[in-house]
Amino acid sequence: MAGTGGKNINLKLKVWKQNGPNDKGQFLNYEAKNISTEMSFLEMLDVMNEDLINQGENPVEFDHDCREGICGTCSLVINGQAHGPDRGTTTCQLHMRRFKDGDTIAIEPFRAKAFPVIKDLVVDRSAFDRVIQSGGYVSTNAGNAPDANSILIGKEVADEAFNAAACIGCGACVAACKNASASLFVSAKISHLALLPQGAAEREKRARNMVAQMDEEAFGACTNTGACSAACPKEISLENIALMNRDFAKGSAKNRS
Amino acid sequence: MSYLSSTIGRKQVVGIAGLGLCLFVLTHMLGNLLVFVSPQAYNEYGHALTSNPLIYIAEAGLIAIFLGHIILALCLSMKNKAARPVKYAVNAEGEKSTSFVTKTMKHQGIVILVFVVWHLYTFKFGSFAPEQFEVQYGDVVMRDLYRLMVEVFANPMYVAWYVFAVFILGYHLSHGFSSAIKTLGFSHPKYDDKLTKLGWLYSALVTLGFASQPIYVFLSNQ
Known part of the structure; x- marks a missing residue:
């Protein structure tokens, strides 16, 4: 060996x-x-x-x-x-x-x-699956794949969305956070959809629903200390958390129910 | 789920209240610097504030902001504690660890709260001296806050406690200021570092401004 x-x-x-x-x-x-x-x-x-x-x-x-x-x-x-x-x-x-x-x-x-x-070192991370089920998708029928040039997306925006999409959902952010907060994971999932045109239409509603599920699962709150991003194997940026906070506040303000 | 029962909604209210308190703390510190101008300027500034009928509205607002900040922060703190019922046996070191300042925000808050209550007892209600000190400028009789302050800061223990408390306040703000702004949704790779540094600069100014008064008064009494 x-x-x-x-x-x-x-x-x-x-x-x-x-x-x-x-x-x-x-x-x-x-x-x-x-x-x-x-x-x-x-x-x-x-x-x-x-x-x-x-x-x-x-x-x-x-x-x-x-x-x-x-x-x-x-x-x-x-x-x-x-x-x-x-x-x-x-x-x-x-x-x-x-x-x-x-x-x-x-x-x-x-x-x-x-x-x-x-058992032992194995933990149940299905709370993440339920957060995704609560809004981590695009619910409109987008039809067939459009011609690549018909929806123009700036390189910077595409890069940002891709960086957020690199999240592999391992849960290290939760493990590293002193509050066991899932903010980095949830915000990465919100960002990578919110930044692209197909996902942008529902971004605020998505943020509201996913944050509600995140709270439901008994994760803690974000303290902006950055241990999550340092522990993240994909080095997801804290910037995503700010985007989630913005979208959540806007979604809450506009919500009609 | 309502905004105020969500973690992010609560964090944002704690942040907005915290930024409001940051503004209050800054104006309070600048007002204190009148000690370097003259006893009369110091007393007249205090008199102008307390004799304005709007003071009661301002004070009520300040108490509401304080309570909102404290109560919601405690709720979040309890939720955070419950989120990890079994602690790690080994604490992280290096980049993946949590900074000491964020780990102790609650403890700093408790020190600040005790200080604020004591501070109000001493200065606002003047309960330090057996009688209220008074002074007359022209026709106006007003509290001699300057004399009260000089007598209080003649005690080195009080000076030490005051300086310690304002350093804890500055430490609290060194994280709180920039963290509140991030919680409200402002973050950008170009400005994040500058925001953090602005928070440190603000905290250093507030701490030094507050600490200068008792040290100056104590030393000039010697």
């Missing part, structure tokens, strides 16, 4: 173990031995789990899927930092060369009331 250029290290792990949503949970100590520094963090956990299975013990449950930083499935708070110490990185892209031989690493789930623990 050792890589070609890396060396092997041994680590002590403090991992959150929780049998189910209603279990209290606790930290257990594990060892990850002979870990190549070229492995990703998740591969390190795979090796640790293999050892546990070989010893007849229960492996540690964690979420993962694409392992190339685009699906938003992996999570983990590593030494207090969502997706680990690097910027613009998901846990699956974090490499073990970031750690030293003999290091102790604390691994916790994303912690929020809206993200209940299912």
Whole structure:
């Protein structure tokens, strides 16, 4: 399993173990031995789990899927930092060369009331799905794809919309926020639709509905501290939160009911 | 969902009230600087404010803004606390961490509230001295606020507490000023840094302006 250029290290792990949503949970100590520094963090956990299975013990449950930083499935708070110490990185892209031989690493789930623990490090992020269901779409029938030149969109606007659309919905913003606020996620979803003509028609109503659902899910409020954006693997800008605040206020003022 | 029961609506009202208080704090600080002009200018400014019948409307408005800011901020704070029932065992360091100023906004607010109550007790209601000090300029008899202030600031403990409290106020505003504006929906890559710096400049001016008065009075008494 050792890589070609890396060396092997041994680590002590403090991992959150929780049998189910209603279990209290606790930290257990594990060892990850002979870990190549070229492995990703998740591969390190795979090796640790293999050892546990070989010893007849229960492996540690964690979420993962694409392992190339685009699906938003992996999570983990590593030494207090969502997706680990690097910027613009998901846990699956974090490499073990970031750690030293003999290091102790604390691994916790994303912690929020809206993200209940299912088991160990796996949390239920379906609150995000419900926020999307509340307005993260264009409800008008836009017909067939129009000719590209018939709807002109400035490059800057297209870039801004694309940057917001880069959100992979991993939930690191919630995990990093001291208030477990989902503002960065919700605002990214509001922005990427609001900035383009197809989504602009419903932007204020969308903001109202999605914010209502966000509050319903028991996320906290935004304090403009910026930990979310620093922890975001796609480095979504705080500017989106200001856009959401604007659209929400306008939507509330214009709302007829 | 009504605007005032939403997190964003509440944050915006807290922000607007906070900006209103920022304006009040600035005018109060500038008024205090009359201490460097003369005792008469200081007393006459205070008299002009309190003898105007509109003062009651202004005071009622100020109390409403204060209460709105405090009550809604507490509601949000409770919601925020409930949003993470199980805390992290390890706190983040570096960029992904939360700044100390934002983590302690509530605590700073409590210090400021205690200070404001004490401050009103001492200066507005003049409860520090056994009798009200009075002074006459021309035909007009008015409170000798200057003398009261000089006597209060003769006590080094009061000066220390006052300076500490205005530094906490400045610290609160150093985040609050720019954060309120962002909450109201203003953010732009070109102006964000400038806005943050404007917040710091404003807070530094307010803090230094307020702190200069007791320090000056205490030192000139020595």
